[in-house]
Amino acid sequence: MKQAIIKSSKSLLKSFPIILGTILLISLISVIIPKSFYIMIFSEDLFLDSIIGSLIGSISAGNPVTSYIFGGEMLTQGVSLLAVTAFLISWVTVGLIQLPAESAILGKKFALFRNLTAFILSIIVSVITILILEVLI
Amino acid sequence: MVFCNSGRDFINRTYLYVVSLLADLKNKGLSYGLIACFLYNRAIKIPLLPIAIFYFGWKYILVLSFVMILMSVIQGIVIDKIFRKNKIKRRNNL
Incomplete structure (x- = not known):
């Protein structure tokens, strides 16, 4: 347990520059991009929102910490939790940027199928998560 | 930086x-299914859970992690079935 806490705190410290950098970048972006822009991209339609969230998450790459910060900021900007959930999941499970490397190592067909199913599942998982949360709360 | x-x-x-x-x-x-399952579960980062909980709350993260683990198994099964079917087709063609 002690070792796990030390390891976790070490990895948290390691990712601190990323967190700081992302927060600084987001604070810049939030000034440049008005709130109406997010409302323009994300409609009121929940299903469409989750697809858009998944698409944005799929084309993005990077540390999962960045996605948490982005997701948290998106929530404060008024984006629905469904879209943010789809974004968070597809950020880590779908890798369009890593697709060439993955297809070269594990096979083209497998990489395509895996990313496609991960994309579809990111929408399904977000819907299920929100439904369960609505029942719980 | x-x-x-x-x-x-x-x-x-x-x-x-x-x-x-x-x-x-x-x-x-x-098998391909197990590889897919492993890659999907890489999305659950245990060392980063405190940050995730800070942003979204422990209830949300708990439910999300549970659903993701469940779906990783389903994805593994689906991919395994697809690739098994393809293998059988290839064998029949030969």
Whole structure:
């Protein structure tokens, strides 16, 4: 347990520059991009929102910490939790940027199928998560 | 510093190491379904859970992690079935 806490705190410290950098970048972006822009991209339609969230998450790459910060900021900007959930999941499970490397190592067909199913599942998982949360709360 | 970090993240080295390891394991008999399941579960980062909980709350993260683990198994089964069907088709053609 002690070792796990030390390891976790070490990895948290390691990712601190990323967190700081992302927060600084987001604070810049939030000034440049008005709130109406997010409302323009994300409609009121929940299903469409989750697809858009998944698409944005799929084309993005990077540390999962960045996605948490982005997701948290998106929530404060008024984006629905469904879209943010789809974004968070597809950020880590779908890798369009890593697709060439993955297809070269594990096979083209497998990489395509895996990313496609991960994309579809990111929408399904977000819907299920929100439904369960609505029942719980 | 920010751009160095984002650049390093852009081509995730750890991801390539993991994929190479999985390719080795595949050559030793690991099925495609298990590889897909493993890659999907990589999304659940235990060391980063405190940050995730800070942003979204423990209830949300708990439910999300549970659903993701469940779906990773389903994805594994689906991919396994697809590739098994393809194998059988190829054998029949030969």
